[in-house]
Amino acid sequence: MTEDEIDESNQLLVVIVDVNPNQLMYARHPGSFSRVMNSLLTFMNSHLMLHASNRVALVAAHATGCSYLYPDPDQSKEILRQQDGQHEAFYQFETVVRRRLKTVINMDLHSTATESLVSGGLAMALTYINRVYASLGPAEKVNPRLLAISSTGDSAAQYINYMNSFFTAQKLNIPVDCCMLGQDSGLLQQGCDITGGVYLKVEENSEKLLEYLIWMFLPCVPVRKMLGAPPPIRVDYRAACFCHRQLVDIGFVCSVCLSIFCKFNPVCTTCHAVFQPPKIMAPIRKKKESKKVSA
Ligand SMILES: [Zn+2]
Ligand SMILES: [Zn+2]
Structure with missing residues (x-):
């Protein structure tokens, strides 16, 4: 310009x-x-x-x-x-x-x-x-x-x-x-x-x-853009949890409405979606894909 x-x-x-x-x-x-x-x-x-x-x-x-x-x-x-x-x-x-x-x-x-x-x-x-x-x-x-x-x-x-x-x-x-x-x-x-x-x-x-x-x-x-301004500082991109409004590094995200929680919530407080509590990891059996590919 x-x-x-x-x-x-x-x-x-x-x-x-x-x-x-x-x-x-x-x-x-x-x-x-x-x-x-x-x-x-x-x-x-x-x-x-x-x-x-x-x-x-x-x-x-x-x-x-x-x-x-x-x-x-x-x-x-x-x-x-x-x-x-x-x-x-x-x-x-x-x-x-x-x-x-x-x-x-x-x-x-x-x-x-x-x-x-x-x-x-x-x-x-x-x-x-x-x-x-x-x-x-x-x-x-x-x-x-x-x-x-x-x-x-x-x-x-x-x-x-x-x-x-x-x-x-x-x-x-x-x-x-x-x-x-x-x-x-x-x-x-x-x-x-x-x-x-x-x-x-x-x-x-x-x-x-x-x-x-x-x-x-x-x-x-x-x-x-023409001014010699100081370089921008590193931005802290943490999000706040919706339950306590505190900034969290790692949290739980509702897969329906993308609300953020710091702890597991069986019911999302924003969209009321119901979730299964996280189970202790058991070996997962892979299901066979039943989808037919139409040519
Ligand atoms: Zn919280
Ligand atoms: Zn939700």
């Missing part, structure tokens, strides 16, 4: 940010949440600045659900006028996100769950992209991509939801990028690998978060 062929316009960036205030990183470093949000807003404004046709959407994943931070789901036609000389599009984006963020965090105030519904956020982002596709005119086009930002590690309880989102994204040719803060997530790592996105783990409470975001995630996918 030559430089002239690269289409950097019409980029739709959908970000899923984990805003659960119970995340360990935010508890350990007071003030880190606002730093993450400020870096994210600056990063998304930079994306808008790259091309007039670029678009953004922001989904918040929290303990009790997922919500849109931008575009405003209330659809209020209130016109926001900037006051401090800031570009109107940036002002609009920032004001709406900050107002929505307040509402979303207030909903979760009494929750103590440390896990967030990042997989739900991914699914919501995919539906948003689908809606954008449906609203396009015949000559219009859009190049969507996803970015997940979280500091919650592996949540094997959401394994199936994650995998469904990843395979949907892969089918729709939407790359999933991931920026983990302080902790690794094996599942998101698999998702980035499956969909051809970038996976990056940033050290906890990093002051360079904005620099990482701009260097790794601002360039669109065709441009990334």
Whole structure:
């Protein structure tokens, strides 16, 4: 691909940010949440600045659900006028996100769950992209991509939801990028690998978060090939068992629905198929093939 062929316009960036205030990183470093949000807003404004046709959407994943931070789901036609000389599009984006963020965090105030519904956020982002596709005119086009930002590690309880989102994204040719803060997530790592996105783990409470975001995630996918990015790390492709949601190396797989179990289950909990318990290996007599071959 030559430089002239690269289409950097019409980029739709959908970000899923984990805003659960119970995340360990935010508890350990007071003030880190606002730093993450400020870096994210600056990063998304930079994306808008790259091309007039670029678009953004922001989904918040929290303990009790997922919500849109931008575009405003209330659809209020209130016109926001900037006051401090800031570009109107940036002002609009920032004001709406900050107002929505307040509402979303207030909903979760009494929750103590440390896990967030990042997989739900991914699914919501995919539906948003689908809606954008449906609203396009015949000559219009859009190049969507996803970015997940979280500091919650592996949540094997959401394994199936994650995998469904990843395979949907892969089918729709939407790359999933991931920026983990302080902790690794094996599942998101698999998702980035499956969909051809970038996976990056940033050290906890990093002051360079904005620099990482701009260097790794601002360039669109065709441009990334020209950058001297660090080589991809080995991906841990373990699956989570459906019974305890724990990552397993070797397990039992239902031959009907391909559910994974860490222990033998006489009845598959997903599709209710019945299995014989494994017998102690007895010598197996070979049956003679009775099939006739028709010439
Ligand atoms: Zn299990
Ligand atoms: Zn089954």
